[in-house]
Amino acid sequence: SKGSFTLNHSHTQLSTKINLKFNNYFFLNKIIKGNFTNPFDFLDEVLKNNKLGTFTLKLHDNNSKIFLNIKDINLSNEGGDTIINGGYIEALINKNLEIKNIKIHFDMIDFSQFYTKFVLQNLNYEQFFNNPVQFYELNLFSDSQQEINFDYLVLDNNKINSFYSKNQVNFNEENSTVNLNIQGKSNEIDIDLKSLLGQNLNFDKTKFNITINKFLNSNFNISYFIQKNLDLKIQNLILEKNKQNISLQGNLNINNSYQAKLQVISSDEPDEIFPWTKDYGGLNQYFLKENNNFFLNLSYDSLANPQLKINGSEFSNMDLN
Numbered sequence: 001s002k003g004s005f006t007l008n009h010s011h012t013q014l015s016t017k018i019n020l021k022f023n024n025y026f027f028l029n030k031i032i033k034g035n036f037t038n039p040f041d042f043l044d045e046v047l048k049n050n051k052l053g054t055f056t057l058k059l060h061d062n063n064s065k066i067f068l069n070i071k072d073i074n075l076s077n078e079g080g081d082t083i084i085n086g087g088y089i090e091a092l093i094n095k096n097l098e099i100k101n102i103k104i105h106f107d108m109i110d111f112s113q114f115y116t117k118f119v120l121q122n123l124n125y126e127q128f129f130n131n132p133v134q135f136y137e138l139n140l141f142s143d144s145q146q147e148i149n150f151d152y153l154v155l156d157n158n159k160i161n162s163f164y165s166k167n168q169v170n171f172n173e174e175n176s177t178v179n180l181n182i183q184g185k186s187n188e189i190d191i192d193l194k195s196l197l198g199q200n201l202n203f204d205k206t207k208f209n210i211t212i213n214k215f216l217n218s219n220f221n222i223s224y225f226i227q228k229n230l231d232l233k234i235q236n237l238i239l240e241k242n243k244q245n246i247s248l249q250g251n252l253n254i255n256n257s258y259q260a261k262l263q264v265i266s267s268d269e270p271d272e273i274f275p276w277t278k279d280y281g282g283l284n285q286y287f288l289k290e291n292n293n294f295f296l297n298l299s300y301d302s303l304a305n306p307q308l309k310i311n312g313s314e315f316s317n318m319d320l321n
């Protein structure tokens with residue numbers, strides 16, 4: 001037997017048609033299969049029969065599993081390429097159709113449009129909810145544990161290899177504040193600073209432990225996440241280059257003003273780790289040596305005068321707003 005229904009999302013104005021197929025032995029194996037249509041107009045030309053993917057729902061007495069396979073997309077035009085390969089979603093749901101955990105995987109995501117390039121290889125994302133959530137409540141900031149890893153990320157001329165993080169998310173409904181702790185590591189970070197310094201800033205390895213507190217209002221937009229009502233604490237950030245470590249600790253507060261404090265500890269002279277900085281006067285002049293390590297203490301307050309201090313002394317009278 002067969003059936004179908006349509007899901008509509010009023011906010012995004014997107015809709016998808018769900019087609020179901022019940023096996024003749026449904027009550028024996030309790031498996032439902034089907035497909036879902038594409039809600040995005042720009043993909044119509046590359047998807048056969050307008051089908052975005054297929055799914056399998058395996059029903060059990062207490063928990064059920066749903067598997068969604070997303071069709072490969074290869075869209076090329078005069079603006080660039082959009083490639084999405086090897087995508088699937090798995091979710092464990094309870095008897096009330098609430099999600100207990102979810103896993104998302106993509107072999108490749110490639111958006112190369114005009115002057116922007118974004119490439120992500122072998123992405124795995126898992127979220128384990130403290131309390132099961134409804135499908136319409138599914139979001140990144142529900143109380144949960146998250147694990148994210150990928151092999152390779154390119155954003156324009158910036159690169160990261162072998163990234164892994166384990167995150168703890170806690171949301172306070174009374175004051176609409178999310179607390180996010182991010183711990184993890186990565187290899188080979190390359191940050192494009194050519195337009196500013198004529199050089200790329202690169203590290204062989206990183207380890208990080210960062211906590212973010214953020215107020216979320218009803219008009220929350222992920223693109224404005226760091227622009228206001230944000231408190232970020234760097235509990236530990238270790239950058240390794242040429243077998244030398246640079247350790248950072250500090251905090252950043254963004255509200256109606258900007259305040260930041262940062263301590264940098266280097267295991268070797270900064271000019272030896274970054275020899276190209278000597279062309280700009282070097283970094284050693286900003287560091288104090290103590291117990292075979294090199295320290296820098298930086299503080300910034302957009303409402304203070306001076307705004308920026310290094311090791312307790314005024315850096316300049318320049319307005320950095």
